[in-house]
Amino acid sequence: MMNTVKNLDASVIEVFASQLRGELVMPSDTTYNETRKVYNGMIDKRPGMFAMCVDVADVIASVNFGRDNNLLVAVRGGGHNGGGLGLCDEGLVIDLSGIKFVRVDTSDNTVRVGGGNLWGEVDHATHPFGLAVPAGIISTTGVGGLTLGGGVGHLSRKYGLTIDNLLEADMVLADGSFVTVNENQNTDLFWAIRGGGGNFGIVTSFKFQAHPVKTVIGGPTLWPIEKTEEIMEWYHDFIQNAPDELNGFITACVGGVFFSSSLLLTKLLNSSVSIVLVMRTASFKRSSLESGADISSVINCDVNDCR
Ligand SMILES: Cc1cc2nc3c(=O)[nH]c(=O)nc-3n(C[C@H](O)[C@H](O)[C@H](O)COP(=O)(O)OP(=O)(O)OC[C@H]3O[C@@H](n4cnc5c(N)ncnc54)[C@H](O)[C@@H]3O)c2cc1C
Numbered sequence: 001m002m003n004t005v006k007n008l009d010a011s012v013i014e015v016f017a018s019q020l021r022g023e024l025v026m027p028s029d030t031t032y033n034e035t036r037k038v039y040n041g042m043i044d045k046r047p048g049m050f051a052m053c054v055d056v057a058d059v060i061a062s063v064n065f066g067r068d069n070n071l072l073v074a075v076r077g078g079g080h081n082g083g084g085l086g087l088c089d090e091g092l093v094i095d096l097s098g099i100k101f102v103r104v105d106t107s108d109n110t111v112r113v114g115g116g117n118l119w120g121e122v123d124h125a126t127h128p129f130g131l132a133v134p135a136g137i138i139s140t141t142g143v144g145g146l147t148l149g150g151g152v153g154h155l156s157r158k159y160g161l162t163i164d165n166l167l168e169a170d171m172v173l174a175d176g177s178f179v180t181v182n183e184n185q186n187t188d189l190f191w192a193i194r195g196g197g198g199n200f201g202i203v204t205s206f207k208f209q210a211h212p213v214k215t216v217i218g219g220p221t222l223w224p225i226e227k228t229e230e231i232m233e234w235y236h237d238f239i240q241n242a243p244d245e246l247n248g249f250i251t252a253c254v255g256g257v258f259f260s261s262s263l264l265l266t267k268l269l270n271s272s273v274s275i276v277l278v279m280r281t282a283s284f285k286r287s288s289l290e291s292g293a294d295i296s297s298v299i300n301c302d303v304n305d306c307r
Contacts, residue, residue: 003070004090005048012069013049019061022098025050035095036087038076039140043084047074047093053116054098056170056178056204062094063202064176075202078118078142085198086145096144099204104129109211110167115204117143132213134159137249147206148197154218158244159211163194168207171200182207 005013017024025035026049035050048071051062066073072091079086079097087093096116102125103112111133113122120139126132134155136146151162159165168182171189179201181190192200223231232250239248 002072002091005071005092006090008069016051016061016065019065020051020053020058022052022054022058022095023050025052038079038081038084038086040080040082040084043087045084045087045089047087048090050093050095052095052098056099056172059094059096059099059115059172059202059204060176060178062092063172063174066092066094067174067176075144075198077116077144077198078140078146080138080141081145094202096202096204101205102126104131104210106131109209111208111210113143113206113208115144115170115202115206119143119146126210127214129210130212130214131210133162133208133210134165135162143206144203145198148193148195148203150195154216154247155211155213157247162208165209165211166194166206167209169193169203170205171203173201178204 013024013026025031027046029035032050035052036045036047051058051065053059053062063073065071072088074086074088074091074093076086076093076095076097096114099114099116100121101112101114102117102122104126105111106129109131111122111126111131113133118139119135119141122133122135122143123139132155134153135141135143135151136153147162147166153162168180169190170178170180171193172178179186179189181187181193183190189200193203235248235250239246242248
């Protein structure tokens with residue numbers, strides 16, 4: 001059976017705190033309630049402590065502490081997971097939000113990113129170099145959880161999933177050891193983390209292949225809910241013949257809340273259906289879009305304005 005932080009001696013916790021450069025946040029701290037918030041406001045977990053890691057050494061110390069004291073451990077990257085997997089009740093949360101850096105190498109268009117970065121931060125850093133890494137559609141999603149789960153977004157049709165562009169990762173394993181995984185080193189682990197989620201270790205840095213992406217055109221087009229079938233049929237044909245530079249997705253909007261494309265939902269609820277289309281401008285002409293739909297609300301924007 002797992003132990004809880006409540007059962008630990010104060011002296012044991014004190015020694016652990018002294019090993020960290022980052023803060024140790026406890027339930028008695030005034031910052032505790034703010035610290036336990038995640039993207040999904042319905043998640044209300046109460047961890048026993050948060051190790052706010054700022055470097056790899058903090059992660060190693062935290063993993064060792066959790067293991068030696070038989071604690072339930074959760075790892076939080078961007079905190080976007082719908083089910084709140086980045087938190088646990090009564091155990092130790094290893095928070096990576098202090099491990100942030102982005103280094104762009106223009107000699108081979110690669111990008112090195114911290115295990116706690118958010119995608120908007122990566123976009124911001126790569127944009128001046130005319131580069132982007134294929135990621136998701138929301139800028140506040142964590143690089144960690146999204147990458148380890150696969151990662152699908154606006155650039156996927158052209159450049160693949162996020163894991164197709166993962167070249168290397170640095171990881172702390174459950175025994176506290178530090179390893180680098182890539183096509184030549186620890187290849188089985190490299191295979192496992194490309195879709196296996198956060199189950200194989202804690203990634204402290206990722207190295208990605210970036211691609212030339214600068215200006216994009218994007219925006220939603222909206223129709224009444226009664227047109228759902230017609231729009232989906234049109235979109236089905238349209239997207240198959242569209243160039244890879246163009247990506248889109250359909251949502252049903254109900255009172256300001258977006259659901260993914262569920263025909264059933266859109267029929268049951270009297271609201272609107274929208275298609276969000278985003279494309280790179282380099283090799284795509286807007287006129288190719290205008291054949292099937294009203295795109296009057298499609299806007300021109302810089303990739304950073306779309307974050
Ligand atoms: C509004 C919204 C939009 C989204 N859009 C997209 C999208 O466009 N495309 C897409 O593919 N997905 C999308 N997702 C899903 C998202 O990718 C997953 O929820 C992902 O797990 C979030 O990662 P995170 O680091 O923010 O989450 P967290 O809650 O911090 O972590 C999620 C899981 O990953 C683990 N983890 C996180 N970082 C690390 C790390 N560095 N090392 C080891 N394990 C780690 C955690 O332990 C946990 O199990 C979206 C989610 C939301 C809420």
